[in-house]
Amino acid sequence: MGQVFDKLRGKQWREKQIKKFSDQIFDRFKSHTGRANLTFEELYIAVLLVYNDINKRLPGPHFDPPSKDQIRSLMKDCDMNLDGEIDREEFVRFIQQLTADTFTVVSQGLIISLVVAPTVAMATKRATEGVPAVGKVVQKLPNAVYASLVTLAVVWFQTTQGEV
Template sequence: MMQNCDINLDGEIDREEFYNFIKQLTADTFIIVSQKLIITLAVAPAVALATKRSTEKVPGVGNVVQKIPNSVYASLVTLAVVWFQKQTFGDDPKY
């Protein structure tokens, strides 16, 4: 990404090139962080409640699922999604 911002190809980044680099870097980061936040804060709890309703009818599992409050169940699924995202993306600087 830094080579793309080095307009004059001198191997160094001046003030204007640095500004463009930071602008591009923050735009990419904002998109990735926004997508992860939407998945974590909106989609995961909705999916959790939908799966809870569908598993309540399963023999054996249904009784256990019915005893768990919706807020606890949604929080557990959301934590699982966050853990999965961390395991999948790890320490990759792009994410």
């Protein structure tokens, strides 16, 4: 139950998840290289891994990773000590800036799927009364089942649109 309340808090929950996710990626590179900071090449590989995970795990369209030039520019913005490498705290800031737009797109898709779709389903249920054969079946379905079916159809449609 606590996890539900964390998700409802929004920004704090997202920042906590990004920090956790960033630490895992940073530790993965640190264990392979034995170094305390990430170079540009390691950072670029980390970005590719982040976008691979985003595309595998989050609903919505496919997100292309930024170009090397965009990563260089963002790296300069996040490199607070100007040493040309990214430490752990700079990496968290880098990932937050990198994924801000992605989370906005995913959040909008989830709002459509989980709020708008059931509302539209209930509004259109009555409109199906006059459709032969289909209308009788739809009217016999409980509202919750009908709304769930329409929501699943919308989510399926959004998922398949991201694969095309």
